[in-house]
Amino acid sequence: MISETEKKVFEKIEQEKDKIVQILKELVKIPTQNPPGENYEEFVMKAKDYLEERGIRTNIVKVPNSFAKEFIENPEEYPRYILLAELKKGSPTIHFNGHYDVVPAGEGWQFNPFSGKIVDGKLYGRGASDMKGGIASIISTLRILSEFEDSLNIGINASLVPDEETTSLGTKYLLKENLVTADYAIITEPTLLKSIDIGCKGGLWLQVKVKGKAAHASRPWLGENAFEKGILLANSILKELKPVITSRVSEYDFHDPKSRRATMELGGYVKGGSKTNVIPEEFCFSIDRRVLPDENINEAYDELVNFIEQKSKELGISYEIVVEDIEPPYVLKNGGRFLDLLSATAERITGVKPQAGVKTGFTEMALFGARGIKAITFGPGNENLAHVVNEHIEIKEVIDSVRIFVTFLLSL
Ligand SMILES: [Zn+2]
Incomplete structure (x- = not known):
């Protein structure tokens, strides 16, 4: 049974259809390629105009160079902006988030990647799916x-934030400065409106630099072989620690069931030695540990570092650990009515009930989660078309997403 308001809403969306497509097209036409992070000001000004046209309060925040410098080299040349918008205050508060940077277009496109050309109900362009469709929504x-x-x-x-594609500078600044007050966040990255991401694995990236002493290989007694020691250490990690870690299985549903285990991979990056007849002075190997939402990132770090410390002592190895990145895992606990209602609304409008699940790769949901904001990812567009040549989006999906969001929010 469709209510009176819902009928009016659908009529309104029907009238606005062309405008929604025009907004999407105009946004795709601004080449916000990152790196280097260009045309950002033009983009936020354009988005601001569309919002203010309907009396929605907006605020453009320039990320200070002092903060941006921790992430990029030249913020003076390529300043970073965040667009904030507020429609209404209230409780609970639902926040929408999207990143407006796009990866460089690259070569080989059928159409100009910044023309927003429409063919057979699909709008083509870099960022169409990832994620200017979500922003237009x-x-x-x-x-x-x-x-x-x-x-x-x-x-x-x-x-609307910059730099999701590279350093997450935008969302990191947004949350660090408490520019968002919200109970829930919906990130409208592409999920084809067919799935809802309710979490993601965390990541622990580090390098182990095993130290030795260089000498001529003909007189090994004068040196210390960092490579030979390093592989002994790596081998003990593989034999003793890896089976423990990969035996852990998440209690949450993952979109990809294979991803329900914790993982740890060694040697994505290796470096050491210079010449066959020289004893290597240093040998470095990387560790990529993916952390389940059921695990604690600090405990995962301690487990790994303590193991390396103990083994190195046993093997008489001196080493240094360089931490490349640490990102916590996240999962929405007790999504309850919020999740059920969104899912039911989507099913009513598209005919497909979106599947809730945890995502394998890291996403900015975790940054919101770490601030106590219950985040999910759900939006129009196809993730598999992101970052590829001839990226596009089904216009119907963008319109459907607006129908879903408006109806959902009015029913809360
Ligand atoms: Zn994206």
Whole structure:
């Protein structure tokens, strides 16, 4: 049974269809390629205009160079901006987040990657799926809802951020400065509206640098072979620690069932030695440890580092650990009514019930999660078309996503 408001909402979206497509097209036409992070100001100004046209409050925040410098070399030349928007204050507050940077277009496109050409109901262009479709959806959802503000029982705000494709500088600054107040966050990255990401694995990336002493290989008694010691250490990690780690299975549902185990891979990066007749002075190997939402990132770090310390002592090895990156895992616990209602609304509109599951790779959901904001990822577009030549998005999906979001938010 469709309510009176819902009927009006659908009529409104029908009237606005062309405008939604135009917004998407105009956004795709701004080449916000990252690196280096170009045309960002033009993009946030354009998005701001679309929002302010409907009386939605906006604020453009320039990320200070002092902060940006920790992530990029030249923020003076390529400044970073965050666009904040607020439709209504209230409780609970739902936040929409999207990144407006796109990976470089590359060569070999059938159409100009920044023309937004439409063929057979698909809009082509770099960022169409990842994730200007999701951003057009956020902007259009807020625009439509601005006309139904009195029927809203919740708070709604949004952020458009740069640099998800590289360093997550945008969302990191957004959260560090508490620019978002929200109970829930919906990141509209592409999930084809057919699945809802409710979590992701964390990651622990480090390098182990085993130290030795260089000498001529004909007189090994004068040196210390870092490679030979390093492989003994690596071997003990593989034989003794890896089986323990990979025996852990998550209690949560993953989109890819193979991903339910914790993993650890050695040697993605290796370096050492210079010449056959020289005893290597240093041997370095990397460790990529993926952490389950059921695990604790600090415990995972300690487990690994303590093992290396103990084994090195036994083997008489001196070493240094360089931490490349540590990102915590995340999972939405007790999604409850919020998740059920979104899923049911999507099913009603598209005919497909989206499957909730944990994602294998790291996503910015974890950054929101670490701030106590319950984050999910759900949006129009196809993840498999991200970063490839001839990226595109089904226009119907963008329109459907607006129908879903508007109806869902009005029913909360
Ligand atoms: Zn993306």
